[in-house]
Amino acid sequence: MGRGKSKHRPRNDASLYGGDYPFIQTGEVKEASSVIYITSYSQTYNEKGLAQSKLWEPKTLLITIAANIAETAILTFPACFPDSIIGFVADSGQVSPEFIKYSIEQLKLKMQNVSKGTTQDNLSQEKLRIFDFLVPDQVTVQAFIKATKPIFRQTQNLLQKNYNLNKTRDLLLPKLISGEIDVESLEIESEGKAIVVEEVSEVREAIAV
Template sequence: MTMAKHSTELPSGWRPTELSEIAVINPTIDKASIPDTLEVSFVPMSGVQAGTGGIDVSQTRLFGEVRKGYTPFQEGDVLFAKITPCMENGKMAVVPELKSGVGFGSTEFHVLRPRQGISKNYLYYYVSSESFRREAEHNMSGAVGQRRVTTPYLTACDLPLPPQHEQHRIVAKIEELFSELDKGIESLKTAEAQLKVYRQALLKHAFEGKLSVQWRADNPDKLETADALLKSIQQKRAQRYQQQLADWETSGKQGSKPKAPKLLRLLAAEESAELPELPTGWAYTYLAEVGDLGRGKSKHRPRNDPRLFGGIYPFLQTGEVRAANRIIRKYSNTYNEFGLQQSKLWPTGTLCITIAANIAETAFLGFDACFPDSVVGFSAFKKVVLPEYVNFFIQGVRTRIEAYAPATAQKNINLETLENLVIPYCGLDAFDYTQLIRLVRGRT
């Protein structure tokens, strides 16, 4: 058996020892003296937090219910999870005040009771340290998934023992540093929350025209009326269709014939009246009027059929859209030719918008890829609007988009929700996109 050994010379006054010398391992209690009706504390494995030393002793049971089949402990003992992965994750804790002064818990706990002159907190910090747990992991016994730290191994583990007063100084310093670390983490969380608020406020101002006030003041001759702006969308869409039609005919009419664009839908007066007033040169339109929207496809059932996978075509899920930092560059699954036949390959640059589980998360494809119908693909009419503009707008109104999702266990919105999403629109010259991108990404 391999034991944890000291690799460095100990400081003056310290001495090497074994765990059994400084703690009683799995001590017993006199159960005969405890009435079955006594209320005692109960701690399941879930009652000990991983890696923090936190422990919940609020549960209670009658002694008669736990006298057999559970691990006994008392105040000041150190609980040490023996089974994988709880041990590796650091489920250890010092037992605080208990109901009736006694507690019972999972049989997957070892109990370490410090002997006289041993600080319970020093013992806890040592056995919960990453190095101690890593060594214990290498010496576990049992089958895969049920491996445990044995009592003989724990009993014979070496550890350095400082004098009692120095144990307390070490514990005090550790807790001081941990306190400073907790304050730092709290400050980071506060800063992160403040940045989110700032970011949302910035996006709100952007789409109310507040970031382009100076441009409008400097370029009054370039401002169009809202009607003229909407007419330009219709004209550019018509021009795009004519180009697509010409390309289709030049190719020998390969593939599907392009569809002529429908007349531009205009917002009803009552709908416009409920929206914030826009600056001169801006207009409201629907998202479907400035780009193509379509749901991903995965027609085959079951969707996890192994016959679909293992080819060269990247296949994405909503989680990969959410995890991306603006551009999706990683994928974990691929479709083969059979998978591609029942799906659709979306081109690089498509804006992916999730409509299930994680609502309205967005990211651009960094490669051609397939995705299921829980993701919508948006391709901007680039002579009408920049894809980045639409991306920022959706990020700015995520809460509003989520409001369309029914209150079910699995929140969903649909393609129609996005098609009818109202977006403030301005011409390509009337908005400082570079400034918005720089501000939102925090660049100077």
């Protein structure tokens, strides 16, 4: 377990961004908390950004300790994140990151209360360590992992498919609206085709106005 790293000041220095390394913010952890996994990102570090940060491995559990307190989500790709997030790498032979995530969910309200400050709420590593996590015997833990693994795998797959569909939509929609792609030539069912043509026409008319 350790805090994310973002040593450079100011943190929003444009020279750090625009590369190949995903950079996750606390807001994105909160957004993904309800669906368990982080499957997308909005910012990336370049080599300079990576040099002053740290690249965490997939399956790392992210725990927010500032701004949004005790929000959790699991990485599905290597990524960097700032020191307002703690990364927890579970020993796969002992426990799963999903089990720890749900354990934290049970303690979330207490963690938020402990983090209360006069100016800004903050949950430090030291404060996080005061909480006792109830971990059952290995037979029970392994039974949990075996029973839930297919469910979590399917959840992750569906989230990834949804992300890919959204990217495809964002790529195709401007081309449909501009007329670069002619929907009249698409080989789809007549009823569905009529709907697509009508919707694209409505969008074009709205833009023209």
